[in-house]
Amino acid sequence: xxQLQESGPGLLKPSETxxxxxxxxxxxxxxxxxxxxxxxxxxGKGLEWIGxxxxxxxxxxxxxxxxxxxxxxxxSKSQFSLKLTSVTAADTSVYYCAxxxxxxxxxxxPYWYFDLWGRGTLVTVSS
Amino acid sequence: xxxxxxxxxxLSVSPGERATLSCxxxxxxxxxxxxxQQRPGQSPRLLIHGASTRATGIPARFSGSGSGTEFxxxxxxxxxxxxxxxxxxxxxxxxxxxxxxxTKLEIK
Numbered sequence: 001x002x003q004l005q006e007s008g009p010g011l012l013k014p015s016e017t018x019x020x021x022x023x024x025x026x027x028x029x030x031x032x033x034x035x036x037x038x039x040x041x042x043x044g045k046g047l048e049w050i051g052x053x054x055x056x057x058x059x060x061x062x063x064x065x066x067x068x069x070x071x072x073x074x075x076s077k078s079q080f081s082l083k084l085t086s087v088t089a090a091d092t093s094v095y096y097c098a099x100x101x102x103x104x105x106x107x108x109x110p111y112w113y114f115d116l117w118g119r120g121t122l123v124t125v126s127s
Numbered sequence: 128x129x130x131x132x133x134x135x136x137x138l139s140v141s142p143g144e145r146a147t148l149s150c151x152x153x154x155x156x157x158x159x160x161x162x163x164q165q166r167p168g169q170s171p172r173l174l175i176h177g178a179s180t181r182a183t184g185i186p187a188r189f190s191g192s193g194s195g196t197e198f199x200x201x202x203x204x205x206x207x208x209x210x211x212x213x214x215x216x217x218x219x220x221x222x223x224x225x226x227x228x229x230t231k232l233e234i235k
Binding site: 009037046049052060061111112115116120 | 161172173177182226227
């Protein structure tokens with residue numbers, strides 16, 4: 001079965017840039033069928049969607065993070081990535097990457113739900 | 128932003144009994160709702176999408192219902208591995224996609 005694996009630094013200082021990568025175990029990232037997303041989880045705020053990216057590089061971000069978040073796809077390496085600038089302690093979370101699966105009602109635009117998640121990686125922001 | 132509210136926060140049920148979890152959306156979302164199970168130390172696992180469609184490999188004791196703003200996840204006969212935290216997620220209106228705060232299902 002497809003697996004997703006997050007990687008990146010576990011510890012950052014305030015104001016630094018967080019860079020995370022999600023490696024995909026097969027070449028499905030080259031398919032136009034799926035989108036790919038990042039979600040983070042904290043005990044206080046629960047699950048928070050950060051953003052999503054398509055095969056073609058189209059992106060959508062949470063309005064609360066759009067000024068700091070950037071996502072991109074590298075199909076040659078079967079991975080996609082997240083950069084989050086100017087981190088603070090509030091960005092301390094477990095970060096998950098996930099696959100988005102489309103559902104079509106007739107011929108309209110699809111609706112996208114998260115059907116497969118990585119194991120997550122803890123990122124701590126502390127001076 | 129659509130706010131998802133789950134109730135109760137904690138539900139205590141005995142093994143073998145039925146558990147009913149609720150999720151309410153602040154706006155109508157059709158049936159664009161998913162449920163996830165998260166066991167301690169693990170990532171969320173998709174149980175239900177389209178409000179009532181079980182994901183691949185999910186046992187039949189899990190069922191979802193509802194539309195519009197009110198949704199329910201029912202686990203018909205609780206097994207030991209079912210005690211976990213459950214989240215609902217709306218994907219009808221974005222950005223942003225939003226999640227409920229979770230219901231912890233614990234052993235009574």
